[in-house]
Amino acid sequence: MPIILENVSFSYSSKTPLETPALRDINLRIEKGEFVGILGEKGAGKSTLTKIFNGVFKPKTGTVRVDGLDPSSKEAKRRVGMVFQQAADQLFCRTIYEEIAFGPLNFGYSKKETEERIYEVLEAVSLDRAVLSRDPFSLSGGEMQRIALASALALRPDYLILDEPITGLDPVGKKEILEALQKIKDRGTAVITVTHNLKGFFPLLERIVLIREGRIAFQGSREKYLETDCIPLPPIASMMKELRARGLPVNPAVFTVEGALEEILRVKSAIEKENYENNPGQRI
Numbered sequence: 045m046p047i048i049l050e051n052v053s054f055s056y057s058s059k060t061p062l063e064t065p066a067l068r069d070i071n072l073r074i075e076k077g078e079f080v081g082i083l084g085e086k087g088a089g090k091s092t093l094t095k096i097f098n099g100v101f102k103p104k105t106g107t108v109r110v111d112g113l114d115p116s117s118k119e120a121k122r123r124v125g126m127v128f129q130q131a132a133d134q135l136f137c138r139t140i141y142e143e144i145a146f147g148p149l150n151f152g153y154s155k156k157e158t159e160e161r162i163y164e165v166l167e168a169v170s171l172d173r174a175v176l177s178r179d180p181f182s183l184s185g186g187e188m189q190r191i192a193l194a195s196a197l198a199l200r201p202d203y204l205i206l207d208e209p210i211t212g213l214d215p216v217g218k219k220e221i222l223e224a225l226q227k228i229k230d231r232g233t234a235v236i237t238v239t240h241n242l243k244g245f246f247p248l249l250e251r252i253v254l255i256r257e258g259r260i261a262f263q264g265s266r267e268k269y270l271e272t273d274c275i276p277l278p279p280i281a282s283m284m285k286e287l288r289a290r291g292l293p294v295n296p297a298v299f300t301v302e303g304a305l306e307e308i309l310r311v312k313s314a315i316e317k318e319n320y321e322n323n324p325g326q327r328i
């Protein structure tokens with residue numbers, strides 16, 4: 045069963061003179077195993093939406109269900125894991141072992157079960173068991189983010205929500221997180237991420253939800269997204285759209301540098317062939 049939002053609206057400081065509407069009439073369904081990107085400009089309502097998913101905020105109107113459950117229930121909280129942008133804010137134990145064990149122990153799992161889960165999630169985020177005795181704050185930014193991810197995964201969530209998970213990381217840290225997320229998705233967990241970093245994420249996204257002024261302005265596949273005039277676009281897709289607008293018949297639905305190169309070479313060779321057939325005697 046999915047996460048379902050029906051006609052959800054939310055305001056900060058509701059019923060006060062400072063009331064700020066943040067989400068309006070949101071209808072959304074997120075299935076297990078999907079990789080969803082939540083896009084939008086600053087202040088669009090993306091972070092507010094993630095907090096509606098996991099029951100931190102209750103909608104002013106409308107309903108939210110996680111596999112049919114109230115999102116603030118204990119079982120729904122287990123099913124929906126959260127990783128915040130600043131991993132350091134999420135870490136508070138003395139060792140990485142304690143950090144990852146915190147969630148499962150709190151949910152009443154035995155020490156043995158907890159330990160099994162710790163080894164399982166370390167493998168999922170490609171970290172060695174040797175890190176377990178270390179202080180979380182002795183790690184690099186990318187490693188800290190992977191520990192925050194491992195802690196969320198230790199409850200074996202069906203939906204993993206991330207707010208800007210690669211912002212501020214170096215290229216190695218970004219690559220490690222993107223690879224870990226792909227692996228998590230391949231194991232059947234829905235990965236739902238708020239991101240500005242389309243260069244890194246676009247090739248992974250199966251569905252895009254664009255929020256504008258608290259409303260859903262677009263939801264659908266990344267191919268359909270590229271057919272619209274919506275922004276933001278990843279740099280490669282912008283370049284392919286620009287080439288097409290200038291008359292080069294390239295397919296703009298390309299998501300990687302390698303794909304763009306292949307497509308440009310394909311079009312170049314087709315043009316050369318056509319020119320040769322039209323003017324067989326001429327060098328091209």
Ligand SMILES: Nc1ncnc2c1ncn2[C@@H]1O[C@H](COP(=O)(O)OP(=O)(O)OP(=O)(O)O)[C@@H](O)[C@H]1O
Pocket residue numbers: 056057064065066084085086087088089090091092093
């Ligand atoms: N604690 C708060 N109190 C009052 N208004 C808030 C609060 N948090 C966010 N808002 C307002 O709610 C709206 C949506 O904010 P939200 O943080 O969800 O946007 P966002 O798309 O995540 O932005 P960003 O990309 O900057 O994180 C904005 O108008 C914002 O100013």
